[in-house]
Amino acid sequence: MRIECKHVWQYISAYIDGEVDADLRAEIDKHLETCEICSAVLDSTRNVVVLYADDRVFELPTGFSERLHERLEKKWKCPDREPAGDITSNECQRWRLRGTLGVKSGPMSLEEVEDPRCADVWEYCSVFSRCVAVS
Amino acid sequence: MKNAPNSEAEADCIRRILAGEKQLFHELIRPCERPIYFLLISILRNEAEAEDAAQETVLKIYRNLHLFRGESQFRTWALSIARNEGLGRLRKSETRREDSLDALSDDQAGDFTPAILTSWREVPSLALEQKELAAVLRQAIDGLPEIYRNVVLLRDIEEMDVREAAAALGTTEGAVKVRLHRARALLQRTLAPRLKGFAPMRGGLFGWATKKRDETGRDQKRRDRDESR
Numbered sequence: 001m002r003i004e005c006k007h008v009w010q011y012i013s014a015y016i017d018g019e020v021d022a023d024l025r026a027e028i029d030k031h032l033e034t035c036e037i038c039s040a041v042l043d044s045t046r047n048v049v050v051l052y053a054d055d056r057v058f059e060l061p062t063g064f065s066e067r068l069h070e071r072l073e074k075k076w077k078c079p080d081r082e083p084a085g086d087i088t089s090n091e092c093q094r095w096r097l098r099g100t101l102g103v104k105s106g107p108m109s110l111e112e113v114e115d116p117r118c119a120d121v122w123e124y125c126s127v128f129s130r131c132v133a134v135s
Numbered sequence: 136m137k138n139a140p141n142s143e144a145e146a147d148c149i150r151r152i153l154a155g156e157k158q159l160f161h162e163l164i165r166p167c168e169r170p171i172y173f174l175l176i177s178i179l180r181n182e183a184e185a186e187d188a189a190q191e192t193v194l195k196i197y198r199n200l201h202l203f204r205g206e207s208q209f210r211t212w213a214l215s216i217a218r219n220e221g222l223g224r225l226r227k228s229e230t231r232r233e234d235s236l237d238a239l240s241d242d243q244a245g246d247f248t249p250a251i252l253t254s255w256r257e258v259p260s261l262a263l264e265q266k267e268l269a270a271v272l273r274q275a276i277d278g279l280p281e282i283y284r285n286v287v288l289l290r291d292i293e294e295m296d297v298r299e300a301a302a303a304l305g306t307t308e309g310a311v312k313v314r315l316h317r318a319r320a321l322l323q324r325t326l327a328p329r330l331k332g333f334a335p336m337r338g339g340l341f342g343w344a345t346k347k348r349d350e351t352g353r354d355q356k357r358r359d360r361d362e363s364r
Contacts, residue, residue, distance in 0.1 A: 009249055013316035041249045044327040045319055052272040053291045056263045069161055071190045
């Protein structure tokens with residue numbers, strides 16, 4: 001039984017990905033031998049995929065990665081938290097929350113600052129993004 | 136997916152980060168940067184906002200790293216955080232796009248008939264040196280409805296497998312396959328007629344787009360046949 005063009009089109013994507021079973025693949029191959037339209041549809045679909053998947057089409061913005069890692073470092077150095085007396089990092093001491101955002105008081109140990117699990121504090125601050133340098 | 140990392144090494148890296156070696160997080164996140172950004176640009180369609188959302192996503196990943204249980208790949212988990220970040224911003228945005236979120240479903244009727252070209256000649260990947268061609272390709276993908284665009288970005292551009300793409304997008308593997316098929320059909324229809332203009336009049340074999348799979352002599356013969364017309 002000869003399959004129709006429309007039937008072939010339904011499976012173009014799966015065919016390109018090698019996800020059709022052997023019997024169907026054989027049928028499609030047989031159809032393609034004699035059908036120029038379907039052959040062109042297959043070729044063009046595959047070529048379109050190859051072209052847009054090329055790394056040169058979708059590139060990260062210049063400096064994206066550097067900015068991302070800088071922001072991470074900045075966040076680590078400045079956990080946006082009212083510094084407690086026992087924090088030795090000068091960087092931390094230069095920053096405090098502005099306004100009446102309910103800065104939590106009480107000492108925060110260096111271990112806490114370094115611990116990724118004290119994240120909720122950073123989360124809290126990043127929502128407001130209102131840090132100012134204290135001269 | 137491109138450069139899939141060794142999951143054991145990854146788990147070890149995560150343990151060390153949680154134990155205090157936070158600098159290792161830079162290396163852990165590096166392979167995720169591209170998919171995170173492209174998923175976000177697919178959702179938000181704005182470079183500056185996607186970059187900001189990507190940075191927020193990475194900070195959230197770091198903060199919540201202790202919650203990662205290793206039940207999925209790290210990147211899948213990271214991408215689901217990116218997706219939530221993107222969708223959250225979209226919801227907050229007052230200028231919601233018409234096609235976003237609930238406007239589309241998989242049973243949506245649509246015409247996915249391919250462009251019929253009797254004489255298709257492949258566009259060499261070398262032609263991508265032309266900025267114009269890359270822009271045409273990006274525009275076509277940007278013009279897709281969101282649910283198709285996300286799948287194209289993860290499956291074809293970031294080369295994730297069906298399972299991982301489904302997990303990252305919070306949908307089923309079946310839906311990913313259907314969406315990818317439709318997306319490619321739409322892209323073929325939009326792009327194939329336009330791309331013909333990028334094929335050089337004469338050209339050797341150099342630079343022809345390499346076939347991903349199923350490279351057979353038949354295709355070359357067909358090209359030759361088409362050229363001789």
